[in-house]
Amino acid sequence: MANKKRTTLKDIANVLNISPAAVSKAMHDDSRISDKTKKAVKRIAKELDYQPNHLASALRKGKSNLVGVIVPRTNSNFFSSVLEHMEAVLNKAGYNIIITQSNESFDKECKNIDTLLFTQVDGIIASMANETVDLSHYEKIKSKGIPLILFDRGENDLNVDYVGINDYDSSHMIVEHLVEKGCKRIAHIGGYRRTRIFNNRIKGYVDALKKNDLPIDDSLIIESSLTLEDGRREMERLLQLENRPDAVYVASDYAALGALQILNENEINVPETIRLIGFGNELFTSLVTPSISSIEQHSKDIGRLAAETFLKRVNEPELKQSLNKIILKAELIVRDSSK
Amino acid sequence: MANKKRTTLKDIANVLNISPAAVSKAMHDDSRISDKTKKAVKRIAKELDYQPNHLASALRKGKSNLVGVIVPRTNSNFFSSVLEHMEAVLNKAGYNIIITQSNESFDKECKNIDTLLFTQVDGIIASMANETVDLSHYEKIKSKGIPLILFDRGENDLNVDYVGINDYDSSHMIVEHLVEKGCKRIAHIGGYRRTRIFNNRIKGYVDALKKNDLPIDDSLIIESSLTLEDGRREMERLLQLENRPDAVYVASDYAALGALQILNENEINVPETIRLIGFGNELFTSLVTPSISSIEQHSKDIGRLAAETFLKRVNEPELKQSLNKIILKAELIVRDSSK
DNA sequence: TATATTTGCTTAATCGATTAAGCAAATATA
DNA sequence: TATATTTGCTTAATCGATTAAGCAAATATA
Known part of the structure; x- marks a missing residue:
């Protein structure tokens, strides 16, 4: 039960008698590190069960690799399916998602936004609560320069990326x-x-x-x-x-x-x-x-496309000017x- | 749209010509800081819209204030209600929750656990997938000394805190x-x-x-x-x-x-x-x-009690020895x- | 008045990972 | 052979917040 200390880059460096910087680079396959060192580092990393300290790298890189999601509720086929497929795409790209529920309440939605900003997410994907009329909280996200993507329940006035049906x-x-x-x-x-x-x-x-x-x-x-x-x-x-x-x-x-x-x-x-x-x-x-x-x-497509739109925003910042509005054709059952 | 830099403790310190350490203490109402300084710090903090860098403090304190939750699916009244009430209790105590779905799949559940450990959550609250028989992934959580609380779908063999009905x-x-x-x-x-x-x-x-x-x-x-x-x-x-x-x-x-x-x-x-x-x-x-x-x-109670059990584990580590098993009486409708 | 204690701060180290800058050795090029 | 380039690392700074240690001034106590 004893909370053993986690292995750090420094621990690996000590074993091999090289600097932590070299270990970091070896782990990231930097071209300026020899194959011999890379192999040795990776071997020791495995031996010591090294898990990178996500907080440290996030702090240093100024990027948390977390995406915040706000849904009116999870207890619906539509939203839970959107979440599932959104998560799949984002996980593959190295992001984890934090899901929050507004329960259709404007107050809760504001709190959710504050929470997500506090957690330093790299972006927010949201579907608005029924109650929401005042958009100042969403403006706050925009003004911080954090990508905001809306789906299903969006707002034209906000002028942000959107995925939904026609x-x-x-x-x-x-x-x-x-x-x-x-x-x-x-x-x-x-x-x-x-x-x-x-x-x-x-x-x-x-x-x-x-x-x-x-x-x-x-x-x-x-x-x-x-x-x-x-x-x-x-x-x-x-x-x-x-x-x-x-x-x-x-x-x-x-x-x-x-x-x-x-x-x-x-x-x-x-x-x-x-x-x-x-x-x-x-x-x-x-x-x-x-x-x-x-x-x-088409909840699957909406989830997938919302995630992909976020990734585009992050990976291709030169596209900053244009707006992505994706409108899908719905199906009558x-x-x-x-x- | 320009991504302005966030305000840091140092910025506040510079305005007031005091050290960042003093600012940090003032924000936390340290008894060794004068009321005058505290007021000044808080005024400037508000003026500059200071938001503490959660990553930095989490790294320093070795605590992320995040709780990971694993549910078989969110698309059910029971689980979404559990989540809602769990979140309410944890938010009040300063924790945010990361919700993940296993979709009843053992593989997905293992991935969820890895994800949550990677994100350095302070604890995990989980309900097991139907498929799960092999418990080694849950043992991994225990062996890292991270609090694990199970609800609804638990396992006696794991010997961890549990909340469920009879x-x-x-x-x-x-x-x-x-x-x-x-x-x-x-x-x-x-x-x-x-x-x-x-x-x-x-x-x-x-x-x-x-x-x-x-x-x-x-x-x-x-x-x-x-x-x-x-x-x-x-x-x-x-x-x-x-x-x-x-x-x-x-x-x-x-x-x-x-x-x-x-x-x-x-x-x-x-x-x-x-x-x-x-x-x-x-x-x-x-x-x-x-x-x-x-x-x-009684999803409300299960959510609330699971959250409270986690908080107990974190706030009263002297209780480490004992096991909390909370069994509620169900109701026939x-x-x-x-x- | 002399010493002890308290107050209110500063200094410096730290949490780990990352990265710019730089240096010596090895290798390539003229 | 002399110089330029590349390779493979190290050093030191950094991301912000926190905290142990410490110091000077103010106040309390003997």
């Missing part, structure tokens, strides 16, 4: 699909317009209606936080309308599930009477009855709720 | 509940006995049957990896038995869901014909039809599948 087009796909099925009154339970992605979904929805010569009815367009409870409440409101919708497009699977619960409780046939489509392709959408049609956001 | 008792609760409902042939789709918690669930199940004078039927006891697919396959096998069970206790919600799908597909009434109980109280258990009875594992 929300505008996704709304089009959904509306087209519903129109094909004969729907004429399509409601939209959306997020708040101040969040870019939700604004784009609303705009896509409105434009797609126009394109299909369907009237725009403001009573069918709702903004909310998109929790399960919001879905229940707003679906109830829609059912109280004189002229009920024949389809509901919900901008989040959680809210869609709430809506479905209300429809089931009121014994309204889905999809026969009202068709329902969610967003995010969460695991449960395929498990509930009826299963919910939803939009797959049709299930029982809209068949 | 799996043995949980099985009793489940069996008692089913017996009360009149069940006579209760099957158990469990995990592998080599994992402590699954072994305990099996033992609890067997002993509870004995206690209620029910016969032990080996064809009703199944070991598996407890994925959704395992649940489907094993439920199908149970249905092919000449003498079908009238209840199935599944040691994981995912496998329970698979079992439920098979029951629904075969139009077997749940709970009338076969009652079903899962384990873990995942979100979806309350969402599917019929909703699945399950065991709530009765839903439609067993009513």
